[in-house]
Amino acid sequence: MTTIEIDHTSRWFGNVVAVNDVSMTVGPGVTGLLGPNGAGKSTLINMMAGFLAPSTGKVTLDGKQIWRNEAVYRAIGIVPEREGMYDFLTGREFVVANAELHGLDAAAAGRALATVEMEYAQDRKIATYSKGMRQRVKMASALVHDPSVLLLDEPFNGMDPRQRMQLMELLRRMGAEGRTVLFSSHILEEVEQLASHIEVVVAGRHAASGDFRRIRRLMTDRPHRYTVRSSDDRALAAALIADPSTAGIEVDTTEGALLIQAVDFGRFTALLPQVARAHGIRLLTVSPSDESLESVFSYLVAA
Amino acid sequence: MYDPTVARLTYRALLGRRRAAILFVLPVLLVAIAVAVRAFAGADDDVASGVLGGFAIATMVPLIGVIAGTGAIGPEIDDGSIVYLLAKPVKRPTIIFTKLIVAIGVTMLFSAVPTMLAGFILNGNGGQIAVAYTIAALVASIAYSALFLLLGTVSRHAVVFGLVYALVWEALFGSLVPGARTLSVQQWSLSVAEKVAGEGLVTSDVGLPLATVLLVGVTVVATWYAGQKLRALKLAGEE
Numbered sequence: 001m002t003t004i005e006i007d008h009t010s011r012w013f014g015n016v017v018a019v020n021d022v023s024m025t026v027g028p029g030v031t032g033l034l035g036p037n038g039a040g041k042s043t044l045i046n047m048m049a050g051f052l053a054p055s056t057g058k059v060t061l062d063g064k065q066i067w068r069n070e071a072v073y074r075a076i077g078i079v080p081e082r083e084g085m086y087d088f089l090t091g092r093e094f095v096v097a098n099a100e101l102h103g104l105d106a107a108a109a110g111r112a113l114a115t116v117e118m119e120y121a122q123d124r125k126i127a128t129y130s131k132g133m134r135q136r137v138k139m140a141s142a143l144v145h146d147p148s149v150l151l152l153d154e155p156f157n158g159m160d161p162r163q164r165m166q167l168m169e170l171l172r173r174m175g176a177e178g179r180t181v182l183f184s185s186h187i188l189e190e191v192e193q194l195a196s197h198i199e200v201v202v203a204g205r206h207a208a209s210g211d212f213r214r215i216r217r218l219m220t221d222r223p224h225r226y227t228v229r230s231s232d233d234r235a236l237a238a239a240l241i242a243d244p245s246t247a248g249i250e251v252d253t254t255e256g257a258l259l260i261q262a263v264d265f266g267r268f269t270a271l272l273p274q275v276a277r278a279h280g281i282r283l284l285t286v287s288p289s290d291e292s293l294e295s296v297f298s299y300l301v302a303a
Numbered sequence: 304m305y306d307p308t309v310a311r312l313t314y315r316a317l318l319g320r321r322r323a324a325i326l327f328v329l330p331v332l333l334v335a336i337a338v339a340v341r342a343f344a345g346a347d348d349d350v351a352s353g354v355l356g357g358f359a360i361a362t363m364v365p366l367i368g369v370i371a372g373t374g375a376i377g378p379e380i381d382d383g384s385i386v387y388l389l390a391k392p393v394k395r396p397t398i399i400f401t402k403l404i405v406a407i408g409v410t411m412l413f414s415a416v417p418t419m420l421a422g423f424i425l426n427g428n429g430g431q432i433a434v435a436y437t438i439a440a441l442v443a444s445i446a447y448s449a450l451f452l453l454l455g456t457v458s459r460h461a462v463v464f465g466l467v468y469a470l471v472w473e474a475l476f477g478s479l480v481p482g483a484r485t486l487s488v489q490q491w492s493l494s495v496a497e498k499v500a501g502e503g504l505v506t507s508d509v510g511l512p513l514a515t516v517l518l519v520g521v522t523v524v525a526t527w528y529a530g531q532k533l534r535a536l537k538l539a540g541e542e
Contacts, residue, residue, distance in 0.1 A: 049390065052537050068534055070392050078390045084382030086312060088319045094387075100308040101391040141387060 002062055002075055002148040002180045003027045004048050009057030011043050018043040020204040021057070026182050030175035032195030032212070033184040040204040041184040042081065045153045048182070049078050061149065074102070077142030081153035083134065085126060091137045092122035098141040112140040116170065132163035139170070150174055152183040156190050168194050223247060224265050228258045229285035230276065239275045243267075257285070306393055309401040317374050317409055325370050326409070329363045330417030337421035348432060351425035352504045355418060355436040360489055360496075364414040364443045365469030371409040372451025373461040375402040380536070381459060389536065396530030399452065403526055406448035415440040430501030438499055443492035446518050449525040450488065456529045456536070484508040491518045 004026040011019040019040040026048075035041050046052040047059045050066040050073070058065065061072050086094055095109040102108075113119050116136040121129065126137065135155060142150060152171075156164050171194060175181045185191050191198055191212065198215050200208040208215050230236045237249045237258055245264040252259055262268035276283050317323060336354060344350050376399075379385040388398055418440045422433020450468075454461040476483040477490070484490045491514035494507035507514070 051386070051389065053535070070394060073390050073392045076390070078386065080383060080386045082383035082386070084379070084384035085387065086316065086384050088315060089312075097308050097312055098387060098391075101306070101388065101393055103392075 001028060001178070004066075004149065004180065004182070005058070005060045005063075006044070006048070007058045007060070009047065009054045009059055011040075011047060011052065011055045017204050019047070019054075019201075022201065022204075022206045023057075024199050024206060024209060026180055026199070028175070028178050028180050029197060030171055030181045030183070030195045031197045031199060032191030033182060033199050033201065034188065034191045034215075035184075035186060035201040035207075037186050039186075039201045041186075041201055042153055043204075044201065045151055045182070045184055049076065049151050074145065075147055076149045076151065077145070077147035079135070079138045079142045079150070079152040079155055081155075081157065085134065085138065085141075087127035088125065090123050090125055091118055091129070091133075091140075094126055094137060095122075095140045095144060099144040102145040104144060108144045108146075109140070112143045113137075115143055116140045117166070131158040132160060135159060135163070135167065139167070147179070149180045150182070152181075154185060155183050156185060156187070164190075224262045224268070225289045226258075226260045226262065226268075227255075227285065227287050227289045228260055228272070228283065229256060230258070231282040231284070232279075233258050235279055236276060236281050239279055240272070243271055243275075245271055259289070304397055304400050305404060306397050306401045309388060309393070309398055310405050312388070313375050313402050313405040314409065316378065317371060317405065320374065320378065322370055322374060326367060326413045329366060330413055333359055333363055333417050333421050334424065337424040341424055341426075346426040346429065348426055348430045348501070348504055351422065351429070351432050352436075352500075354425060355422055355432065356493070356505065359414070359418045359421060359436060360439055360443065360493065361474055362470075363417075364410070364440050364492075365447055365473060365489065366466075367414045368406075368410050368444065368447025369451050369462060369465035369469055371406045371413070372448045373455035373465050375406040375409075375448075375452055375455065377455035377459075377461045380456070385536075389533075395533040395536075396527075399456070399526060399530040399533055403448055403452050403529075406452055407445050410444035410448050411441055414444055430504045431499055432501070432504055435496040435500035435505055439492040439496035439505075442495050442518060443488050446488045446491065446522050449522040449529075453525040453529040453532070456532045481508065485513075486517075488518075488521070490514070 006022055006024045008021055008023050009019060010017065010021050033041050033044065043052065047054050048066065050069065053067045060066060061075060064072060066072050092113065095113055096106050099105065099109040113122050116139045118133065118136050118140060121133060126134065155167060159167065171181055171183065195212060198212045200215060233251060237251060240246045240260065241249055245262055245267040246260060247263045248261040250259040336358060340350060340354055415437050419433055419437040422428055422436055426432060428434060451465045454465055458464055472483065473487050473489050477487050485508065490507050490509045493505060494509045494511045494514035496505045497507050498511060
């Protein structure tokens with residue numbers, strides 16, 4: 001059982017506050033650190049990894065301070081987001097070096113490479129690897145010493161769907177084994193597929209914490225806005241407003257479109273095509289007008 | 304204090320980069336100059352001393368020191384790969400000390416060996432000149448490596464600062480402002496060479512006792528401070 005505790009921690013860079021009075025506890029299992037780009041996820045992970053001192057507050061691993069404490073790395077494995085990784089080495093040489101730095105031998109490196117299924121390319125130079133292969137070798141380097149904590153910064157960035165699934169499967173396994181796995185992402189679906197527990201940060205603040213279903217509901221239950229164009233806007237508007245899933249409709253005559261505010265996301269998306277078909281109306285455009293991640297998150301912060 | 308894995312990664316990174324070409328070019332240039340001078344001017348102690356003091360010690364050794372010293376750590380900090388060293392239960396001063404040893408080794412190899420070779424070509428070690436300047440190069444390699452390794456640890460523009468120190472401070476100010484010579488690795492190393500070489504062939508503005516204290520002091524303090532800076536190295540802040 002290894003727990004990372006972030007206690008009233010802030011971190012600023014000059015005048016910019018990257019992390020603002022955040023407290024959270026990350027325990028065994030897979031935790032997703034979710035937030036838009038620039039929310040402070042990397043800053044948080046860097047403080048948990050001991051690469052950055054908190055400006056105020058404490059970041060500890062099982063009660064021991066992480067900053068300036070090399071001993072914590074016996075328990076922590078880190079998969080950084082940055083790509084720099086001794087490209088002139090082969091995958092095997094790289095992982096063996098990482099094992100040696102932990103006082104382990106080549107056999108540990110071999111096991112880690114097998115875990116990430118990279119044995120087939122281990123004798124090629126890292127410079128020749130694809131993004132997904134690099135990511136897996138980074139994983140292997142983080143796993144050589146069988147750490148109880150695994151920290152991953154945006155691990156799925158730039159991976160193709162198959163690599164993404166493999167990595168998710170691996171992280172799920174690590175979590176199920178009782179390791180404390182924390183990964184950051186700005187993509188809700190990624191986090192939802194993998195993490196049982198979610199921490200949301202927005203603009204440096206801790207916006208939400210808990211089970212992903214609850215957070216997902218918070219996110220999907222907010223009012224949604226849609227821009228809809230059809231063969232008969234007024235008839236469609238009349239039919240839709242009769243249903244409680246729709247809170248308001250504006251007919252935008254200059255744009256030739258309906259601006260619809262839906263309160264029940266699931267019900268509205270099922271209703272719209274049904275209503276259109278029943279009234280013989282053709283839908284030309286259906287586009288969510290405030291689906292940007294930032295607006296989703298800012299709604300969450302306000303909630 | 305010394306970690307063989309860190310050493311292996313460091314020297315492979317150091318010699319694997321394009322920058323490393325300078326490590327080979329300068330010694331070749333020195334030897335070529337020595338051959339040319341010997342062919343045209345014959346063996347002459349003063350000429351030999353001029354070439355070794357003017358090019359080998361004043362230019363080549365500091366330049367190689369900059370490449371090896373800053374190159375032993377700077378690029379890893381720049382591209383973030385230092386993470387893989389830092390995220391290990393290895394003491395940060397151990398990382399610095401190991402990198403220092405590698406930087407010293409590389410600087411000595413690429414500066415002292417060609418200096419010795421050039422000295423023998425120039426005048427067959429007459430007046431102990433080849434040996435004297437080789438010792439100066441060896442001594443200077445240690446101090447330069449420590450100094451430039453520290454620079455590589457604290458600054459992203461270490462190469463520029465290193466070149467400014469090596470070329471502007473030591474070469475330019477050193478020749479214009481006598482006081483500046485007291486604070487010059489080159490002069491300290493020459494004071495060691497002065498003791499070895501024949502009478503009047505090598506001169507230094509710094510006495511040997513002071514030079515020794517400064518050489519040891521700079522090396523120890525720079526290495527200790529680099530270790531402290533690495534302990535507090537912040538790898539983030541680019542969000």
